[in-house]
Amino acid sequence: METHGEPVISLRGVRADLGGRPVLRGIDLTVSRGEVVALLGANGSGKSTAIRTIIGQVPVADGAIELFGTPRRAFRDWARVGYVPQRTTAAGGVPATVTEIVSSGRLARTRFGLFGKGDRDAVREALERVGMADRAKDSVNALSGGQHQRVLIARALVARPELLIMDEPMAGVDLASQEILAGTLKTQVEAGTTVLLVLHELGPLEPLIDRAVVLRDGCVLHDGPPPRAVGQHALPGHDHVHPHAPAGSEPIRTGLLS
Structure with a gap:
């Protein structure tokens, strides 16, 4: 299999x-x-655990x-890594503005936590990339689910990471978001960012995916290569009996590519 360059992430015989x-x-x-x-697989297959193991949470x-x-x-050079967790309230229930949340992702790049013009420019650029510049001064508690997710992604992008790790970035997000x-991820990829992400379905990210790793x-x-149709029933090795199938039917094993 052709690869792009030297390994950025390498797991060998990892058990957790x-x-x-x-x-x-x-x-x-x-x-x-x-x-x-893209990491794919049914619920409980280990996708999110793999991500959390890579970043040291497990x-x-x-x-x-x-x-x-x-x-x-x-x-130790965690400024090279941007991480977007599964969607949660961006401020964790703490009152904060959009700018404050995104700025927290820049701390690893600052000197002694002091923000300069370059840091402020990076925050503004990250917000513009995710279409949230007009909400910069708003409380995150006033945002929709899709807007929360955009803020979390801006927080990961603000340090301009070389590696972006994302856990279900599209889950529960409206089509516009x-x-x-x-589009934001496409820009990052074109700039050379390496990306590992957990997905339930490829959706609008499909054109960007080089490889799919399916866990079971x-x-x-x-x-x-990613399966052409990705959903619960399209994943390799998925067994199921359709509800309209005759009683006693054997499970249907979906092939690698549907």
């Missing part, structure tokens, strides 16, 4: 447990510089993770 239960079962995954890789029970060629346990976010029960089921 949650609540004493194995969630990742020895997965291998490489994301090379400039690639856009401990590794076995195996090795490297970021930019450095073992993750020794990696999906299109804005797809904490294992890599597929690593290669």
